Amino acid sequence: MARAPGRKAPAGDRAESRLPSREAVLRFIAENPDRAGKREIAKAFGIKGGDRVWLKDTLAALQDEGLVKKRGKRLARPGSLPGVMVLDIVSRDAGGALIARPAERDVDADEAETLVAIRPGRPGRGPAPGVGDRVLARLSPSDADTGPAYAGRVMKVFEKRRQTVLGVVRGLADGTHRLVPIERGKPELALEGGLGAASDGDLVEAEPVRGPRHGLPRARVVSVVGDQVTEKAVSMIAIHAHEIPHVFPPEVLAEAEAIAPAGANGREDWRAMPLVTIDPADAKDHDDAVHAEPDDDPKNPGGVVVTVAIADVAAYVRPGSPLDREALKRGNSVYFPDRVVPMLPERISNDLCSLREAEDRPALAVRMTFAADGRKVRHAFHRVIMRSAARLSYPQAQAAIDGAPDDKTEPLLAAVLRPLWDAYAVLTRGRTTREPLELDLPERKIVLKPDGTVDRVIVPERLAAHRLIEEFMIQANVAAAETLEGRRQALVYRIHDAPSLAKQETLREFLETLGLSLARGAQMRPAQFNRILARVAGSEHEELVNEVVLRSQSQAAYAPQNIGHFGLNLKRYAHFTSPIRRYADLIVHRALIAALGLGPDGLTPAEEERLEETAALISAAERRAMAAERETVDRLIAAHLSARLDEEFEARVSGVTKAGLFVQLRQYGADGFIPVSTLGDDYYVFDEAHHALVGRSSGLGYRLADTVSVRLVEVAPVAGGMRFEMLSPPRPQPGGRRSYHKAKRQKRGPQRGAAKRRTRRQ
Known part of the structure; x- marks a missing residue:
């Protein structure tokens, strides 16, 4: 007779059947995060026959208690680092072993829980890493009782970084100069050997040099990054500090300029469909267009058909080309208040792949049919040639719906815009049923003057038009992941883990001080957080609780293994809708083209073999971009004040x-x-x-x-x-x-x- 799920097998039963303890099962899962499925666990412990029922019940109980989490058919410990990561080697331990940490890490993470001990590689297998190097490494939980929680074996050592300091030249009354590092908490350095082309106030790169034991450390100027650091140039500090590639090599620009526009051959002709782009008023590229209409199928009363068309970047950026290698190196576009560092040259992002109004453009599109309750009924992908009917801004589209159309939106109101909002109402019902995490934290935007200095800081109004496009894009991303899974095609998922047990416990203790409770032992769901947020809405604690709940969340990342997206409460999710500015989306486009036989420019076998490495690289690039953007805002405001x-x-x-x-x-x-x-x-x-x-x-x-x-x-x-x-x-x-x-x-x-x-x- 089978035991009820969640109940632990009696000790006597385990002794008679020689079954492993729960602790042994947990240890196996932690040590084999990529190979710990039910079948693998049974094989490892010799569990056969009727004892498999005990294993199924035990694994179900461990999931209910939040001690393990499903990643597809595999199991892993919540909050664990991924199997492959980009690391910075930061020091050596007392025994001389190299110690590393994630290159772009979660600032709220426990430092002890993210350190990695680098295992020595085999002699003659590539360059040996050292302190200061950035590496790609395969991680596993450490088997040592003390020290770092993880061990890593280096897969690749990236190009050696120069040991330089970025700072501003400051002249003293006695004619000498100091270097004021841009990194907070770093001491000033005495500059020697002349300034070269630099002058007082310039942002420079300096190389530390040996000096006397006493007094300030010394350095010499290597290069001038920018003249006279002003508010207009502070983004350059972040670009150099984070080593963000911002100048396209000549061969990349030459390739981009030589590309001819893609024609309609081999594509479905969708130019008659009135797709429209809805973007910020100052957007220079337009990579997504939308359309909606009622479903005319009598079997789907009240249903809608939503179409999302995305610029076909894969038609121009081919695997292994200079354009492709540079895009992977950048990982994503980086957005500063005064400039954008794009992933692709303007010839691609602002011209060939921008869905301009009334111009033919290649696109990869998905048509999705939804029932009246917001449940998706079916979807299909198409490679098309399209022509945008209109370029609209968010406020412009919203004003038309609110009763104030202009000359451009008036003709589109009945046939194009109202069906979009009707479809959004349907999708909202599905979102309400799904219950994703609903945090209410306003985002601020810096408005600059024409000279690049800060004018003011605003909180842009959050319009229904923003939420409409956001929900359409989410559904298109889900459709992409579902299609690729169904075709057994390798891809890069957008994953978001549940909060780690440590963060759950910290949040639980905090909520208890406010008289609020968070269930212990149950698998976390976004709805549990939403109920807490609803209880404090409008109270003096609303802002506080939203902030603490946000800090309890894990950071999203890219991975070829699926664990779902906790925040959106989705079982499978992949970024598909922004291939102009995210390399992950380009990978998904190529995967769809290969899986559906939509052309010769799909994902190659060589790319599939490198997906784990690619996911680690673009995850690190994303964190790098976030840190650079945040630091630039801090510097702009500090200069302004x-x-x-x-x-x-x-x-x-x-x-x-x-x-x-x-x-x-x-x-x-x-x-x-x-x-x-x-x-x-x-x-x-x-x-x-x-x-x-x-x-x-x-x-x-x-x-x-x-x-x-x-x-x-x-x-x-x-x-x-x-x-x-x-x-x-x-x-x-x-x-x-x-x-x-x-x-x-x-x-x-x-x-x-x-x-x-x-x-x-x-």
Whole structure:
């Protein structure tokens, strides 16, 4: 008789059947993340016959408790690093072994849980890596009781990076010069050997040189990056600091210029369909167009047919070409307030692959039929030639629907725009049933003056037109993943893991301080977070809870193995809709072309073999772009406010650490820091559970998301750093003085850290 799912087999049963313990099963899954399916586990432990029922029940219980997560037919530990990653080798341990960490890592991640011990390679197998190198490595959980949680074997060593420092030249009264590094917290360097073409205020690359034991470290100027660092040029700092390729090699530009427009041969002719593009008003490229109409099938009453057409970049960027190699190197386009670093040259992105109004363009399109309840009934992909009926902006399309059409949208209103909004209403029903994560965190945009300096910071209005396009694109991405899975075609998924157990527990402890509960032991679902967010909507805790829930989430990535997309609550998802600016989408386009026999320019066997490496590279490139974009905004705002020292601002506490408080200015969205030593006479202690700094004597303090008044006391525009002084008095905190003692008890020492790593590996 089979046991009920989730129940543990009695010890006696296990002894009689020689079945493994749950801990042994967990250890096998952790050590074999890419090969741990039910069949592999049964084979590893010799589980046969009726004992397979016990294994099925045990694995179901482990999933219910959140201890393992399904990745297709495989099982893995939640929150684990992927099997292949781009790493930076940062140091050596006491025994001389190389230590690395993810090249672009989650800033909220536990440092101890993301370190990787590099295993020595075989002699003669390529260049030996060293400290400072960037490598592609295959990871596995470490079998050591102490030290890094992962071990890595190097697959590839990237081009050696020069050991240089990026900084700004600062002249002193005695005629000497210093280099002020752009990286926060780095000490100044004394410049020697002359400045060459550089002058005071220039952004330069400098190479450290040996100097006397005492005094400042020394460096010499290698090259001038930019003249006189101004607000207009701060994006160049991030471009160089993150080594973002921004100049196309001559052979890439030559290839792009030589490409002839693709014709209609071998394509379905869709030029009569009134597809329209809806983009930001200042968009220069238009890679997606949409159309909708009621379904005329009597078996689908109230249903709709939605069409999404995407620029056919695969028709121009062929595997292995200079264009393709450069696109993979860049991974994605990078967007700064004053410029864009594109993945592809303008000849491709703004011309041949831009779905311009009234011009013939090749596209890869998907037609999707939805029932009245928003459930997708079927879909099909087509390689077509199309002609955009209109180029519209989000506000323009929204105004037409809201009753204020202009000369361009008036003729389109009845036949094109209203059917789009009717279809969006249908898809919204499906989204409501699906219940993706619904965080409410406004995004700010910097508006620049003509000279490139900051004019103002705004929160753009979130229109139904934005949500319409977003939902259409999500459904097209799902259709792409489903088609490729159905054809057993290899692809790169867009994956988003559930929050790690450690982050779940931290969030649970925090919510308890507000009288809110998060279920323990159950498999996480976005709906659980949505219910919490709904409970605090409109309350004083709304902003705080949204922020903490966001921080509990894992970071999305690309991978050839599917684990689903937690935030969107989708079982399979692949990026298909932006091949102009994301290499992942180009891979999916090629995969569709190969799987459906739509032409000779599909995914090649060589590309399929490298998908794991490609996914790791473009995931790292995405994180690199995010960091560069964020740092540029910080520098722009810091430069803008550098003339406003001693002014008071309204801010929100955006981060709490032992060292002090991070605050975000409400008007500008920029972050600054308040050292704990400047908060007052009390001795402030970090209360991790409450996300607060609490005075040991008074029980008063400051908490994440508190609204406070601050004074700007120091600005470092080049580093993007600002230091503030707290003006608001401390407030009573949950638990009061007891918070200090609780924080003290919860403080984790080295032994607890080691125990935590051992527990995670079991």
